[in-house]
Amino acid sequence: MLQTPFYDPEKSYEENLAEGPFGYFGEAGVTPQKGEPTYEFFGHKMYSPFGIPAGPLINGKFVQAALDKGFDIVIYKTVRTRKYPCHPWPNVLSVDVTGDLTLEKASGKLVANHAFHEPISITNSFGVPSPDPEFWKEDIANLIKAQRPGQVVIGGFQGTKMGDGDVEAYIEDYRVAARMLMEAGVKVFEVNFSCPNEGTANLLCFDIARSETIAKAIKEVIGELPLIVKVAYYQDSDALREFVKRVGSMVDGISAINTIAAEIIDEKGEQALPGEGRSRSGVCGYSIKWAGVDMVKRLKALREELGLTYTIVGVGGVTTPEDFFEYRAAGADVVMSATGAMWNPHLAEDIKHVL
Ligand SMILES: Cc1cc2nc3c(=O)[nH]c(=O)nc-3n(C[C@H](O)[C@H](O)[C@H](O)COP(=O)(O)O)c2cc1C
Numbered sequence: 038m039l040q041t042p043f044y045d046p047e048k049s050y051e052e053n054l055a056e057g058p059f060g061y062f063g064e065a066g067v068t069p070q071k072g073e074p075t076y077e078f079f080g081h082k083m084y085s086p087f088g089i090p091a092g093p094l095i096n097g098k099f100v101q102a103a104l105d106k107g108f109d110i111v112i113y114k115t116v117r118t119r120k121y122p123c124h125p126w127p128n129v130l131s132v133d134v135t136g137d138l139t140l141e142k143a144s145g146k147l148v149a150n151h152a153f154h155e156p157i158s159i160t161n162s163f164g165v166p167s168p169d170p171e172f173w174k175e176d177i178a179n180l181i182k183a184q185r186p187g188q189v190v191i192g193g194f195q196g197t198k199m200g201d202g203d204v205e206a207y208i209e210d211y212r213v214a215a216r217m218l219m220e221a222g223v224k225v226f227e228v229n230f231s232c233p234n235e236g237t238a239n240l241l242c243f244d245i246a247r248s249e250t251i252a253k254a255i256k257e258v259i260g261e262l263p264l265i266v267k268v269a270y271y272q273d274s275d276a277l278r279e280f281v282k283r284v285g286s287m288v289d290g291i292s293a294i295n296t297i298a299a300e301i302i303d304e305k306g307e308q309a310l311p312g313e314g315r316s317r318s319g320v321c322g323y324s325i326k327w328a329g330v331d332m333v334k335r336l337k338a339l340r341e342e343l344g345l346t347y348t349i350v351g352v353g354g355v356t357t358p359e360d361f362f363e364y365r366a367a368g369a370d371v372v373m374s375a376t377g378a379m380w381n382p383h384l385a386e387d388i389k390h391v392l
Contacts, residue, residue: 326354
């Protein structure tokens with residue numbers, strides 16, 4: 038049964054920032070950990086290889102609530118080097134998908150509404166807003182100071198495309214963001230490469246040469262500290278192989294996947310999310326699990342084939358403990374859930390009961 042989501046889709050992003058988290062995450066209390074932290078994660082020992090990816094934990098209150106409720110590896114929602122606005126409400130809608138959201142189905146139109154139901158699939162459309170760095174640096178620094186053993190807060194970030202074709206400035210923006218997160222005390226970094234690429238209409242992760250340049254630029258800033266790159270679903274296996282060969286050899290982890298984009302309409306057949314550039318939007322939750330699991334299997338096979346050592350973070354459609362184990366069996370070192378955790382804030386506890 039779906040529970041009260043900790044991020045309320047019926048409220049604006051600003052209301053969520055001010056009033057959230059909701060439901061179980063809004064209740065006081067820290068879930069006791071059992072045993073000792075034994076799961077290796079970049080030299081740290083974790084209580085579990087499970088957590089929440091970049092997105093639904095929109096500020097320090099949300100991140101702290103996730104840690105308190107037993108999600109051990111959590112990411113503060115992707116930040117930028119400057120304050121950046123959020124798309125207008127609604128930002129989260131339920132989408133009707135029967136079975137898997139195959140790429141063929143995603144090439145058509147999906148109907149969205151407010152009737153969230155199981156198995157949960159949604160579209161999320163925020164435009165990657167960011168608070169002012171003055172705010173998020175302090176917010177993250179406080180979380181890191183309060184971090185308990187066996188848990189970790191990851192700093193997630195991306196560069197901002199200005200649309201002026203200035204690629205050097207775009208790359209420099211990644212360096213600046215990484216430096217700001219370092220100043221906040223972040224020890225594990227995740228860069229979002231499934232984001233817009235300056236001077237192109239495609240995602241950065243599909244521009245392999247540019248991805249390589251940016252990963253190198255970030256590593257020059259953060260040195261030995263671990264860097265995870267977050268990617269989208271690759272249909273083209275040769276492209277994935279090339280990405281892994283050139284970027285996977287330079288970074289410490291690869292996280293897959295982000296969302297699968299589709300055209301989103303309302304019940305009348307009109308654009309469901311208001312505003313320019315929002316006719317297509319990313320789908321996540323149950324119906325994209327197949328794609329996340331498939332990417333994890335391919336990343337594992339490529340890691341072996343190419344003799345690499347990156348950590349594999351499996352994301353997409355994890356809504357039950359069974360899904361977690363399916364990802365682990367596919368080769369995920371760490372598993373994360375955004376949509377599933379939103380509507381089941383007890384998911385980490387449920388997984389730990391059977392771990
Ligand atoms: C509300 C929400 C906001 C998200 N925002 C971000 C984001 O800021 N950066 C990012 O890399 N991914 C973002 N995502 C994508 C998730 O990290 C994840 O890759 C995707 O939702 C698939 O996982 P899921 O099926 O468990 O939701 C967001 C997802 C949701 C549900």
